[in-house]
Amino acid sequence: xxxxxxxxxxxxxxxxxxxxxxxxxxxxxxxxxxxxxxxxxxxxxxxxxxxxxxxxxxxxxxxxxxxxxxxxxxxxxxxxxxxxxxxxxxxxxxxxxxxxxxxxxxxxxxxxxxxxxxxxxxxxxxxxxxxxxxxxxxxxxxxxxxxxxxxxxxxxxxxxxxxxxxxxxxxxxxxxxxxxxxxxxx
Amino acid sequence: xxxxxxxxxxxxxxxxxxxxxxxxxxxxxxxxxxxxxxxxxxxxxxxxxxxxxxxxxxxxxxxxxxxxxxxxxxxxxxxxxxxxxxxxxxxxxxxxxxxxxxxxxxxxxxxxxxxxxxxxxxxxxxxxxxxxxxxxxxxxxxxxxxxxxxxxxxxxxxxxxxxxxxxxxxxxxxxxxxxxxxxxxxxxxxxxxxxxxxxxxxxxxxxxxxxxxxxxxxxxxxxxxxxxxxxxxxxxxxxxxxxxxxxxxxxxxxxxxxxxxxxxxxxxxxxxxxxxxxxxxxxxxxxxxxxxxxxxxxxxxxxxxxxxxxxxxxxxxxxxxxxxxxxxxxxxxxxxxxxxxxxxxxxxxxxxxxxxxxxxxxxxxxxxxxxxxxxxxxxxxxxxxxxxxxxxxxxxxxxxxxxxxxxxxxxxxxxxxxxxxxxxxxxxxxxxxxxx
Numbered sequence: 001x002x003x004x005x006x007x008x009x010x011x012x013x014x015x016x017x018x019x020x021x022x023x024x025x026x027x028x029x030x031x032x033x034x035x036x037x038x039x040x041x042x043x044x045x046x047x048x049x050x051x052x053x054x055x056x057x058x059x060x061x062x063x064x065x066x067x068x069x070x071x072x073x074x075x076x077x078x079x080x081x082x083x084x085x086x087x088x089x090x091x092x093x094x095x096x097x098x099x100x101x102x103x104x105x106x107x108x109x110x111x112x113x114x115x116x117x118x119x120x121x122x123x124x125x126x127x128x129x130x131x132x133x134x135x136x137x138x139x140x141x142x143x144x145x146x147x148x149x150x151x152x153x154x155x156x157x158x159x160x161x162x163x164x165x166x167x168x169x170x171x172x173x174x175x176x177x178x179x180x181x182x183x184x185x186x
Numbered sequence: 187x188x189x190x191x192x193x194x195x196x197x198x199x200x201x202x203x204x205x206x207x208x209x210x211x212x213x214x215x216x217x218x219x220x221x222x223x224x225x226x227x228x229x230x231x232x233x234x235x236x237x238x239x240x241x242x243x244x245x246x247x248x249x250x251x252x253x254x255x256x257x258x259x260x261x262x263x264x265x266x267x268x269x270x271x272x273x274x275x276x277x278x279x280x281x282x283x284x285x286x287x288x289x290x291x292x293x294x295x296x297x298x299x300x301x302x303x304x305x306x307x308x309x310x311x312x313x314x315x316x317x318x319x320x321x322x323x324x325x326x327x328x329x330x331x332x333x334x335x336x337x338x339x340x341x342x343x344x345x346x347x348x349x350x351x352x353x354x355x356x357x358x359x360x361x362x363x364x365x366x367x368x369x370x371x372x373x374x375x376x377x378x379x380x381x382x383x384x385x386x387x388x389x390x391x392x393x394x395x396x397x398x399x400x401x402x403x404x405x406x407x408x409x410x411x412x413x414x415x416x417x418x419x420x421x422x423x424x425x426x427x428x429x430x431x432x433x434x435x436x437x438x439x440x441x442x443x444x445x446x447x448x449x450x451x452x453x454x455x456x457x458x459x460x461x462x463x464x465x466x467x468x469x470x471x472x473x474x475x476x477x478x479x480x481x482x483x484x485x486x487x488x489x490x491x492x493x494x495x496x497x498x499x500x501x502x503x504x505x506x507x508x509x510x511x512x513x514x515x516x517x518x519x520x521x522x523x524x525x526x527x528x529x530x531x532x533x534x535x536x537x538x539x540x541x542x543x544x545x546x547x548x549x550x551x552x553x554x555x556x557x558x559x560x561x562x563x564x565x566x567x568x569x570x571x572x573x574x575x576x577x578x579x580x581x582x583x584x585x586x587x588x589x590x591x592x593x594x595x596x597x598x599x600x601x602x603x604x605x606x607x608x609x610x611x612x613x614x615x616x617x618x619x620x621x622x
Contacts, residue, residue, distance in 0.1 A: 035252075035468070038252065039439055042433060045433075062248050065248075066243060066244065066247050066248045069251060069468065069469075070242055071472075073466065074473060076469070077470050078209075082469065083211065084527070085209045085210055089205055089207060100206065103206060104207050104208055108208060108212050111216045114231070115238075117231070122239065148238075
């Protein structure tokens, strides 16, 4: 769609492109895996209850899986246009749209970077003070928090990636939004 | 006075971020960051992460991705076809004819799906072409579909109600139960409108379908058995106190996988598509919830909710006046934001107000759902309008005008809710809750 020929070194850029897209997709797949895990934990918990057992800490584990499922797939969802925003003004900008997008991706890169930095800080602190979950599961909190670190890092990379693309090539790589707009313009 | 300016800056940043197209979740996070910097000396980052971590690793939230997944599986089955075929013989002789399949179809599918867009696409992909073929007026087909699909938000499972319940810490099963009767009442009002239309605009109604014997009708209705079994399983298990909302969602996922397998529409690719679709949608909602959790904390520091609640109290509005004001407020917000975003964005401010006025929070959940339902069909940003535009290629204005009568009926529904609050509160007050 947009011309990769503009770039002099097409081979290496497309290799980077493939690596990054693969990275986001892997994140999505891991997220999906945690979604299946949530289902399994809940079913196991119900079966245990019917047969008179208790699975200690299962609610906490389901909660960790919930967090992991969300964080890992943040970047993947972004590149599929799943995250919503108000595009009313952006579409009104017409040929200045690119400027508007640069503003959006810059702000988003800044806050996702901030988020990512503090997510890793949290992992570090939980590890340092040896923070243990208050629930029955008694998990060291830094282990599930790693999902937050990795997920927000992926999101940060995805925003930087798209910001770079819109500055250099004039088009971001968010799929569904492009399709939606081409339909809207008919 | 300084407080006044700070609040002004805070609100300005909020509108700036949301209005210029920053992704809603990050916009809320950013506004909260600015608010914390303006109003407190606390370490912003640490506070942010603690809040976000505890809100996103919550057990109650797990119902959300599971219900989304269930809808994604069912969307990929032959359910919409079966539902139309099963319902049509029963609706054909009613005043207004097959237009009713739109409404009843949406009502039934709403009971297995939590979102209005999913309800709309699933019912519409079958009913739009079939109704067109029979010569029903386009305006009625599209209008009733746009309106009735919003029932997906009210009839349990409902993503909006899960988000509302998580935000204000209320029982999700209770909220679900509260949505059932108002959903049915609203559906009946839509059907009443269709019947009235058929009486006053006789010339628009196409000739009735050939009659079918009762036995034949029953035979056709067997196509509805799987979906009705699924509805009973999910809602019944919650009502009888047999399962929590999350557990009912797990039943729902397994039930719809079984249903898809029996229909032969379950294979590796549909399974993967449904799972990844659910992962994306729940990541989207999760990001909004993360931003919203941090924002409601920051809102607390700004003192905005407290002073607003005091101001409202000093006006000495009656409950009715307060609710009317909120109705107008949410209709305006709903023009620009989707339902979930407008709920999470406003609850930090609205909740103290509602508590102070002594309004039941379960009841208010249903009120807010009706109001954000209207937002789905109001231009310029109405999600159902976008979806229908994609499906039918009509102009946005045309679809919005076709849906306008439905909007009117929903306003009427708000007054029904205010005058007869028992419509929403009776079921949750009488359900059994699971011990322990």
